[in-house]
Amino acid sequence: MTRTEIENAVREAVEKNTAAAKRMSETEKKKMTPAQQKIRRRQQNALIRNLIQLFFFLMMPGAFVAGFSGVKSIFQKVAAGSVLEMDSFVKALIGLCIFTIVFGRFFCGFACAFGTFDDFVYWISGLIQKKLLRRKKQYSLPERLSPWLQKVKFLILALIVASCALGIYDRFNQYNWNPWSVFSFITALRFELGGYLIGIVILILIIAGMAVKERFFCQFLCPMGAVFAIIPQFPFAWLQRDAENCLKNCRACQMKCPVDIKLEPDGFRNGECIGCEKCAGVCPKANLTRWDRRLLKNEILPVLIRAAILFLLGAYLGLCRFL
Numbered sequence: 001m002t003r004t005e006i007e008n009a010v011r012e013a014v015e016k017n018t019a020a021a022k023r024m025s026e027t028e029k030k031k032m033t034p035a036q037q038k039i040r041r042r043q044q045n046a047l048i049r050n051l052i053q054l055f056f057f058l059m060m061p062g063a064f065v066a067g068f069s070g071v072k073s074i075f076q077k078v079a080a081g082s083v084l085e086m087d088s089f090v091k092a093l094i095g096l097c098i099f100t101i102v103f104g105r106f107f108c109g110f111a112c113a114f115g116t117f118d119d120f121v122y123w124i125s126g127l128i129q130k131k132l133l134r135r136k137k138q139y140s141l142p143e144r145l146s147p148w149l150q151k152v153k154f155l156i157l158a159l160i161v162a163s164c165a166l167g168i169y170d171r172f173n174q175y176n177w178n179p180w181s182v183f184s185f186i187t188a189l190r191f192e193l194g195g196y197l198i199g200i201v202i203l204i205l206i207i208a209g210m211a212v213k214e215r216f217f218c219q220f221l222c223p224m225g226a227v228f229a230i231i232p233q234f235p236f237a238w239l240q241r242d243a244e245n246c247l248k249n250c251r252a253c254q255m256k257c258p259v260d261i262k263l264e265p266d267g268f269r270n271g272e273c274i275g276c277e278k279c280a281g282v283c284p285k286a287n288l289t290r291w292d293r294r295l296l297k298n299e300i301l302p303v304l305i306r307a308a309i310l311f312l313l314g315a316y317l318g319l320c321r322f323l
């Protein structure tokens with residue numbers, strides 16, 4: 001056989017196999033009931049999100065600490081009356097804020113290491129409650145407390161900003177109380193935590209909170225989350241809900257929301273939305289969409305594109321660990 005004949009034979013075999021695989025997946029899809037298709041769609045969305053979270057946890061674990069250091073840096077410079085330098089922290093803050101203005105809080109929902117850790121602790125807690133404590137439903141703090149507790153993070157942000165502006169932040173910081181520094185040491189596999197007793201204790205208390213409320217730290221305590229909740233976002237960053245197309249009495253999206261957001265008839269216009277897209281994943285009518293989902297007629301591709309843009313931004317800002 002000549003080389004061309006072999007190449008043609010291989011090409012024909014590949015084409016045949018691809019067509020057969022396509023036919024098979026279409027037949028499989030046809031065989032699945034609508035309920036099964038919904039479950040598969042939900043599982044696919046959750047898997048993609050978990051993989052992206054794992055990727056960013058490994059590649060950019062210090063991004064939110066860098067962004068928050070930018071906030072402190074700005075206010076410390078302002079208090080000292082010195083010229084504002086565009087150091088790496090300020091650049092990280094500006095980069096993450098611009099990304100959030102354009103794409104919503106995708107960083108919080110998919111890429112922040114502390115948010116991912118929050119999700120992991122809540123998941124482990126659910127597993128323990130189910131398997132060891134034989135609870136049918138995972139315990140969670142009552143939903144009615146959320147709107148009140150969510151205000152605490154703004155207070156924490158105000159206290160930190162005020163102490164930076166008054167020039168006393170460093171005096172408090174000498175006690176190494178800051179739990180996110182402890183967390184970033186651990187994710188960087190640096191375990192010299194001798195002087196961080198207060199920070200370790202606070203981190204343990206936060207972990208206890210994470211076990212009883214999904215996104216406990218993000219919702220109630222994170223000063224960077226407070227910054228993201230305050231800054232404006234382009235309307236096209238939000239998921240839109242076509243309320244008229246909803247199933248009667250359906251609350252699936254609201255019940256799945258980790259930060260207990262109340263639905264608006266036509267979308268989620270709420271700074272508290274962490275952009276996790278869990279609501280869209282559970283909607284039985286695929287009724288939560290955004291322009292990019294509609295344009296690409298795909299739920300996963302827009303998420304991958306956002307993740308790629310964020311990763312390139314992180315690499316440019318020097319936030320990626322191995323680059």
Ligand code: SF4
Nearest residue numbers: 108112115218222225
């Ligand atoms: S709220 Fe804070 S900790 Fe939570 S995901 Fe956003 S930046 Fe990270």
Ligand code: SF4
Nearest residue numbers: 257273274276277279
């Ligand atoms: S509204 Fe949807 S995207 Fe926003 S936090 Fe809730 S579940 Fe996540």
Ligand code: SF4
Nearest residue numbers: 246247250252253283
């Ligand atoms: S889950 Fe879907 S159908 Fe149900 S209320 Fe939410 S958007 Fe409407």
